Amino acid sequence: MAEILNFSESGKATSDALSDLHEHFSGDLARVETEISSHMASAAELIPEIGDHIIGAGGKRLRPLLTLSAAALANYQGQHHVTLAAAVEYMHTATLLHDDVVDESDLRRGKPTARKVWGNQASVLVGDFLLGQAFRMMVAARSLESLDILSTAAAVIAEGEVMQLAALQNTHMSEDTYLQIIDAKTAALFSAAAEVGGVIAEADKPEIDALKSYGRNLGIAFQLVDDALDYGSVGKVLGKNVGEDFFEGKITLPVILAFHRGDAEARQFWEQALQKVRMPDANRDETAKDFAIALDYLKQTGSLEDTVQRAAHYGEKAKDALGLFAPSKTRNLLTQLVDFCIARAY
C-alpha cells in the first residue's frame, strides 16, 4: 500500500480516505484476502506464481471495497458480499493481465508486468483462469442477479477495450466517444462492483440505482485522473511509468483536449507523433523528444488541469448519488474517497 499512502500531501481529510476505508472494513477485507488466496491454488504451478505476482502484491482493492461499502450502506447482514468482492478483484486482475498483453506494457505499479516476466502466453491463459474462478465464486454467492450484472460487466469491459483498440487510429476522436470507451472499459466494473453489494442486500431499486451511479461516476473520475497522471500531472508520480499512454500511441482525454484546442501545427504534431510511436521501428530518442513537445502542448492548452476538472465533475455526481442514503461512517468515507481520487492528480 505504500505507493498509495504517499499521496497524502494535499490535506489529511481527503488523502487518507482510502486507508480509512481499508481500516473501516478491515475484517471484511481480511476475509476477501482469504477468498482471493484460496482460489489461486492449482496443479499448474505457474498459476499461483503469476497470481501471487499480480493479485497478491496488494493493489488498492478499490473495487472490492466498493462491493463491501455498498453492502454496508444497504445494511447487508450475510457473508456473500465477501465472495462477490473477491470475484470482482479476480475479474479486475484478469483484465489487467490481458491489458498488459494488448498494450505490450512492461511495467505496472512500478513492477515488471507478468507478460514481461512469464510471457504473453502465460498471461493470457492465467487471465482466463482467473475469469473462470471469478465466475465460480459468483456462483457460490448464489445470486443470479449479481451473476447477470457481473457477467454483463465482463462483456462490456471487453467491448470497451476493443473500441479503444479500434480508436488507436482516430486522433480526431470526440470527448463523447472517449467517454463511451472509458464508461465501458473502466466504469462498468466500478458500477457493477457497487451494484452487486446493493443487490445481495436486497436494497430497493432507487438505492441500487444510486449505488450504480456512484460506482460509475467514481470510475470515470478515476480513469480521467489516471489519464492526467500518465503525463505526470502536477508532478507526483505513481509506480506506473509516466508517458506509458503516449508511448503506446493511446488517445486519452488530455490528448483529445489538446488536439481540439490546438492549431494546425499542433494537430499535425499529435497525428504524426502518435502514429510514429506505434511503429515497430520507433526511435526511442525521437519519441522521448516528442513526449517533451507533447507535455508543452498539454501545458499551453491547460489540458491536464481540465482533464482533472472533468474528473471532478463526475466526482461530484458520484457524491450526490450517495444522498439517498442516511448519513453514516461508510457514506462519509465513500464521499471522501471521491475527493481522494481527484486529489491524486495534484
Add this chain to the structure above:
Amino acid sequence: MAEILNFSESGKATSDALSDLHEHFSGDLARVETEISSHMASAAELIPEIGDHIIGAGGKRLRPLLTLSAAALANYQGQHHVTLAAAVEYMHTATLLHDDVVDESDLRRGKPTARKVWGNQASVLVGDFLLGQAFRMMVAARSLESLDILSTAAAVIAEGEVMQLAALQNTHMSEDTYLQIIDAKTAALFSAAAEVGGVIAEADKPEIDALKSYGRNLGIAFQLVDDALDYGSVGKVLGKNVGEDFFEGKITLPVILAFHRGDAEARQFWEQALQKVRMPDANRDETAKDFAIALDYLKQTGSLEDTVQRAAHYGEKAKDALGLFAPSKTRNLLTQLVDFCIARAY
C-alpha cells in the same frame, strides 16, 4: 460443413453420424444458431466481424450437440438447453481465439486465424467478450448448478492450457501427464457440455454421471485422434495444417509414444528437433526436413496407429457409459458419433 462430410469414406453407418445428429436436432440447432448470432451484436464493430469469422463460419457444433443430445436423453421439455448449448459454443470459441494467440497459429479449419487477420490484441479481447457473453447466456438459463459446472470448466480449461505451456520443455513427459493435460484442456468442456444437458433436465445422479463420463471420454478420444491427424495419420487431411503441432514444438501422444519406444538416437532427435523448432530464428527448410524424419520415427514405432488405438479405448468407455439410458434414436446417434470420431483418423 463440407470439410466434415468429406470424411465419409470408411462406411456410411459411422461416417455420417455427425450429419445424422445435425439432422436429428436440426430444429434445436437452428435455435442455437439464432442465440449465437443474437449475442454477437456490439457497438464495437470488430466484434461481430471477428465473431462471424470464427463462430459464424460453421464449426462442427460438436459441443452444443452434446448439450442438446444429453437433454434429449434425459427427456428435457424446456428451452434452456438451447441457451446453454449456445453458451458452450461461445466458451469453445473464446478458447480457440486465445489458443491461436498462445500457439501463434496462422491457420484454423483451413482459414487464416483471427489473430492472423486482425492481430493478437483483438483476438484476446474478442475472446474475453465471448466469455462474458457466454456467462450472460448461462445466467439466462437460470440454473446455478449449470453455471457452477461451466464456470469450473472454464477455469479447468485454462489450467490445462497452462500445464501444456509449462510442458513444452518436457519431452520425457509420461502418457499419464499428457492425459491429465488433455483431460483439462479438451475433455472438461465436452464433459460439462453433456453434464449440463442432464442437469437442466433434472436427471438423477447416475444418469448425470453417465453423461459426464460420455462427454469426457469422447473428448479424450477426439483430442487423441486430432493429435494423430496432425501428423497426417492414414492420409486424409483436415482443413487444419498438417504438422502444426510439430512446428509449434508441441508434445502430443504420438511424440510421447515414439520417444518412449525410441533408442538413444531417436530420443536425441526428438529433443533437439522440438527445441529447434521453437527458436525464433528456426530455419523453415531444416524443420521441414526434421518433420519428415519425425514421420519416419512415428511410422517405425507404430505411434500413430497406437494413438488411435488409445483413442478407441476411451471411445469404448464413452459408448458403455450410455448403457444406463434406454435405447433411443439419440442414444444410437451418440454411439455412432464415437465411431465417427475414431474413423476420422483413417
